[in-house]
Amino acid sequence: MTAPSDPSELLPLTPVAFEILLSLTEENRHGYAIMRAVEERAAGRGRLHAGSLYRALARLLDSGLIEERDPPLEETDERRRYYRLTRLGRRVAVAEARRLESQVGAARDLGLLGET
Amino acid sequence: MTAPSDPSELLPLTPVAFEILLSLTEENRHGYAIMRAVEERAAGRGRLHAGSLYRALARLLDSGLIEERDPPLEETDERRRYYRLTRLGRRVAVAEARRLESQVGAARDLGLLGET
DNA sequence: TGGGACTATACGCCTTATGCACACAGTACG
DNA sequence: CGTACTGTGTGCATAAGGCGTATAGTCCCA
Numbered sequence: 001m002t003a004p005s006d007p008s009e010l011l012p013l014t015p016v017a018f019e020i021l022l023s024l025t026e027e028n029r030h031g032y033a034i035m036r037a038v039e040e041r042a043a044g045r046g047r048l049h050a051g052s053l054y055r056a057l058a059r060l061l062d063s064g065l066i067e068e069r070d071p072p073l074e075e076t077d078e079r080r081r082y083y084r085l086t087r088l089g090r091r092v093a094v095a096e097a098r099r100l101e102s103q104v105g106a107a108r109d110l111g112l113l114g115e116t
Numbered sequence: 117m118t119a120p121s122d123p124s125e126l127l128p129l130t131p132v133a134f135e136i137l138l139s140l141t142e143e144n145r146h147g148y149a150i151m152r153a154v155e156e157r158a159a160g161r162g163r164l165h166a167g168s169l170y171r172a173l174a175r176l177l178d179s180g181l182i183e184e185r186d187p188p189l190e191e192t193d194e195r196r197r198y199y200r201l202t203r204l205g206r207r208v209a210v211a212e213a214r215r216l217e218s219q220v221g222a223a224r225d226l227g228l229l230g231e232t
Numbered sequence: 233t234g235g236g237a238c239t240a241t242a243c244g245c246c247t248t249a250t251g252c253a254c255a256c257a258g259t260a261c262g
Numbered sequence: 263c264g265t266a267c268t269g270t271g272t273g274c275a276t277a278a279g280g281c282g283t284a285t286a287g288t289c290c291c292a
Binding site: 014016017049050051052055056059076077078079 | 277278279280281282283286287288
């Protein structure tokens with residue numbers, strides 16, 4: 001864990017890392033469920049390989065953006081490891097979302113997205 | 117040059133690459149001017165190091181997203197190398213902008229950006 | 233109840249990309 | 263002149279992902 005408490009030091013996030021944080025914002029999940037959720041949402045554009053996912057999870061744990069959480073009571077599969085966002089993780093996700101929003105806004109101003 | 121003509125094969129772009137494409141969408145520029153423009157727009161959040169810029173430019177050239185262009189007639193500094201987007205480059209920029217727009221939309225739906 | 237398909241996590245190797253330091257030449261300007 | 267700034271680029275270390283592979287637990291049904 002190397003939590004700097006200042007979100008902007010961790011930007012920009014990699015696309016994979018941001019997808020994971022978005023997925024965990026929606027709901028606490030285990031690794032494989034994160035993979036399915038990301039691939040479903042980003043249907044098409046670049047899938048999420050298992051190797052990339054688990055290594056990214058390890059990095060996010062190490063930097064304190066996510067933490068492991070006890071499995072839900074109804075869980076039967078003991079292989080699953082569950083994760084949730086930390087407060088820092090949520091703040092970093094917000095900062096990254098704002099950064100991307102700014103880029104998208106610039107792209108729109110330049111006419112790269114719909115004219116309207 | 118390794119132009120696959122299918123924009124989606126080149127996604128996702130790195131943050132640096134997308135910033136460069138945005139900058140060149142706005143106006144044809146030489147490397148150093150791109151660096152200044154990017155640092156001004158993205159004031160704060162992660163600057164653009166010279167080393168990263170020039171290597172990213174070399175890759176963008178190699179993959180056919182940008183191309184070198186003759187300097188403007190009024191140019192006096194012969195060190196400057198000018199670039200412009202190719203049609204492929206513009207299409208890739210559009211595809212990446214849409215991908216990011218989708219991520220930002222998801223972030224907004226999850227309440228990571230302003231509630232309103 | 234045995235066995236194959238799928239779920240789940242993780243590591244190894246290779247390539248790509250960036251941060252950071254540094255080199256080196258041309259330009260601007262007092 | 264000479265010194266700060268402009269402009270492009272390389273070397274080295276590290277971070278990160280694609281892809282293949284390993285290993286094991288779970289599910290399901292013939």
